[in-house]
Amino acid sequence: MNKPEGNVFAPETLVDPFDYYRAVHDAGIAIEHLPEMNTYVVYSYDLCSEATTKPEIFSNDFSSLMGREEDEEIQAILAEGWPDEQTLLTADHPVHTRNRKLVNLAFSAPRVNAIEADMRAKSIELIEAMAEKGEAEFVEEFAIPLPVAMIAQQIGLDNDPKQVKYWSDAAVDRFSQMVDRERKLECARSFVEYQKYMKSKIDDRRANGGDDLLTDLVEARVEGETPLTDPEIMSIMQQFMVAGNETTTSTIAGCLLQLIRNPDQMEKAKAAAGGRDPKLIMNMIEEALRYETPTAGMWRIVKQDTELGGVSMPAGTVVQLRYAAANRDPKKFENPDTFDIERSNARAHLAFGKGPHMCVGNMLSRKEMLVAFDELLERLDNFAIADEDGIRILPNILLRGVTRLPITFTRKA
Numbered sequence: 293m294n295k296p297e298g299n300v301f302a303p304e305t306l307v308d309p310f311d312y313y314r315a316v317h318d319a320g321i322a323i324e325h326l327p328e329m330n331t332y333v334v335y336s337y338d339l340c341s342e343a344t345t346k347p348e349i350f351s352n353d354f355s356s357l358m359g360r361e362e363d364e365e366i367q368a369i370l371a372e373g374w375p376d377e378q379t380l381l382t383a384d385h386p387v388h389t390r391n392r393k394l395v396n397l398a399f400s401a402p403r404v405n406a407i408e409a410d411m412r413a414k415s416i417e418l419i420e421a422m423a424e425k426g427e428a429e430f431v432e433e434f435a436i437p438l439p440v441a442m443i444a445q446q447i448g449l450d451n452d453p454k455q456v457k458y459w460s461d462a463a464v465d466r467f468s469q470m471v472d473r474e475r476k477l478e479c480a481r482s483f484v485e486y487q488k489y490m491k492s493k494i495d496d497r498r499a500n501g502g503d504d505l506l507t508d509l510v511e512a513r514v515e516g517e518t519p520l521t522d523p524e525i526m527s528i529m530q531q532f533m534v535a536g537n538e539t540t541t542s543t544i545a546g547c548l549l550q551l552i553r554n555p556d557q558m559e560k561a562k563a564a565a566g567g568r569d570p571k572l573i574m575n576m577i578e579e580a581l582r583y584e585t586p587t588a589g590m591w592r593i594v595k596q597d598t599e600l601g602g603v604s605m606p607a608g609t610v611v612q613l614r615y616a617a618a619n620r621d622p623k624k625f626e627n628p629d630t631f632d633i634e635r636s637n638a639r640a641h642l643a644f645g646k647g648p649h650m651c652v653g654n655m656l657s658r659k660e661m662l663v664a665f666d667e668l669l670e671r672l673d674n675f676a677i678a679d680e681d682g683i684r685i686l687p688n689i690l691l692r693g694v695t696r697l698p699i700t701f702t703r704k705a
């Protein structure tokens with residue numbers, strides 16, 4: 293087993309990791325140990341799947357990775373808000389199980405269907421705003437504003453979606469820990485500002501009711517479980533903002549980029565859009581999720597001495613499940629580096645994770661992307677890249693996606 297050249301977390305590999313993943317799979321390396329980080333990176337589809345279904349061993353309580361906030365000025369800012377509860381993504385059983393039962397109620401099929409009409413209206417509005425220009429920076433003008441508007445509406449900020457993007461970016465920076473102190477201070481202020489805003493909305497929904505996800509969360513009741521507290525709702529809503537925005541943006545932008553790069557696939561997709569073959573458009577979204585995998589990796593902490601794929605891992609070991617590499621595993625996906633919208637097992641991807649922490653927003657984002665492409669490919673045509681050098685991919689250690697995509701197009705006759 294020859295180790296491939298380079299390092300999975302080197303900046304140039306994070307931007308373009310696919311040669312590295314291919315080399316890892318070709319060499320039969322299912323798990324790589326990075327001693328300098330005391331971390332094991334899991335590349336194989338089967339082993340990523342196995343770890344996600346053993347949450348009692350591979351824990352999601354990775355808030356400890358962020359370390360305790362030592363800076364007194366930051367502590368003082370955070371003290372003006374509410375406790376930063378660990379919920380959903382960063383919680384284990386039994387907290388996670390209780391959260392998930394209550395949150396699943398809010399993400400019901402009727403709620404998602406009710407949002408569909410708004411997704412379509414917003415998609416059309418954004419397409420029409422760029423249609424006559426014949427050119428656009430697609431991320432800025434479509435792939436960001438669509439998911440941001442949807443979440444903004446669901447948390448009572450529909451008159452100010454920019455605020456959602458601002459809070460969401462601050463939360464990502466706070467979590468990534470890769471920013472300077474000035475930005476850390478700004479992020480802490482932004483977090484408390486967000487909490488105060490959310491508290492006023494929670495109080496409002498409790499008193500007056502409403503018709504959005506926030507109201508569903510405030511009202512969620514499950515027999516035998518205590519309702520969600522205000523700080524829990526604040527934390528969960530923040531996860532919706534963060535987990536739901538950048539990932540959906542990346543998939544929409546990445547999917548369009550792959551369609552432009554693969555004209556035969558674009559032709560098939562165009563023939564299916566506009567409600568003619570929604571199953572194929574849905575499969576295309578699954579393939580885009582597999583191919584692009586915006587949540588490239590996710591942490592787990594080993595709770596008790598164990599082994600995975602024959603590799604011993606003592607308690608305390610940090611593991612990163614590299615979903616993006618698992619989705620290019622040739623043992624699971626034939627010709628994994630080919631973007632094929634008719635791939636028969638595209639939906640088996642791990643882009644939403646698997647097991648108890650599998651993405652709670654998957655139905656919502658799937659629907660959003662389906663609607664987006666149904667309208668985009670029906671209203672616009674002749675998509676091309678306006679400026680290859682203008683394409684930007686700005687990854688971090690967990691997320692990867694296209695952040696700038698200058699395109700040209702025509703309005704469909």
Ligand code: HEM
Binds near residue numbers: 531533643645
């Ligand atoms: C293309 C879009 C999306 C992708 C690729 C994505 C990806 C993921 C992944 C990989 C996980 C599992 C993390 C793990 O293994 O620990 C996850 C969990 C989660 N996602 Fe998503 N997500 C997307 C959209 C959304 C949306 C729209 C929302 C909410 C509005 C959302 C909210 C969440 C939450 C709250 C969790 C934590 C669930 C739990 O731990 O029980 N995501 N997501």
